[in-house]
Amino acid sequence: AxxxxxxxxxxxxxxxGIAAFRTMYxxxxxxxxxxxxxxxxxxxxxxxxxxxxxxxTPSEAFGQPISSGEEFNFLMIEKTGVVGVHFGNALRYAVxxxxxxIQDDLLAxxxxxxxxxx
Numbered sequence: 278a279x280x281x282x283x284x285x286x287x288x289x290x291x292x293x294g295i296a297a298f299r300t301m302y303x304x305x306x307x308x309x310x311x312x313x314x315x316x317x318x319x320x321x322x323x324x325x326x327x328x329x330x331x332x333x334t335p336s337e338a339f340g341q342p343i344s345s346g347e348e349f350n351f352l353m354i355e356k357t358g359v360v361g362v363h364f365g366n367a368l369r370y371a372v373x374x375x376x377x378x379i380q381d382d383l384l385a386x387x388x389x390x391x392x393x394x395x
Contacts (some may be wrong), residue, residue: 359388
């Protein structure tokens with residue numbers, strides 16, 4: 278109940294704050310989306326709101342066949358330190374952190390995966 282009251286108060290009194298967060302997350306989504314697309318990743322669905330992106334699992338990465346989102350996720354963690362959340366053959370990457378500040382590291386990580394889809 279306290280959280281709901283806080284959300285209600287924000288909705289009633291802080292539309293500017295809500296708009297600022299919407300803009301911030303929208304910018305972060307755009308950066309991550311473009312970066313990952315440039316590295317060959319394929320969107321499962323175009324992000325429209327919030328702070329998550331959803332991606333199809335590549336069929337090959339790091340020079341080996343990939344059979345599941347879980348396998349790809351754990352390879353990314355092991356080889357690059359990038360952590361996603363796997364859902365069957367989909368992967369979720371969030372933009373909670375300042376993506377612009379870490380985009381060079383993210384770019385290097387996803388480029389090193391050399392993903393492909395068949």
